[in-house]
Amino acid sequence: MNKAPATNPEKRIGSLVLNPGGPGGSGSTFLANFAYNNVLGSSVYLREYFDLVGPDPRGTGLSAPMQCDPGLWNQRISKQPRTEAAFHNMVALWRKLGLDCMKRTGASFSHSDTISAAHDLEAIRLL
16 A cells, blocks of 8 residues: 655645555556656645555565466456357356456455455545
8 A cells, every 4th residue: 555645734624545456456556656656637626635545455565465376367358259159258257367366365365355355445545
């Protein structure tokens, strides 16, 4: 997780948590581009009044990454299958990839999900 403190501490309102979306978006990278490179054009104004926080969801960015077979991960398969056979091939690949990632990543794999990400954001909010 990265933080860019408000540039005008006397006028600081609070903190904003930046969520780049995803899956797999890195909050720390998004924060660097948003806060320091002014990618979206409004960050100068936000930075004056808010601390900007960029958490990395579990398994992304600066957090402990998922471990998966690159050969499986990089296989190109349509996410919009046009036939029943293509659909079954897609499901089989995703199932195989999921099992491989779970085996290689270990216990943290079971906590790299949307519910855990929501709990993490709530914990950050309470800080």
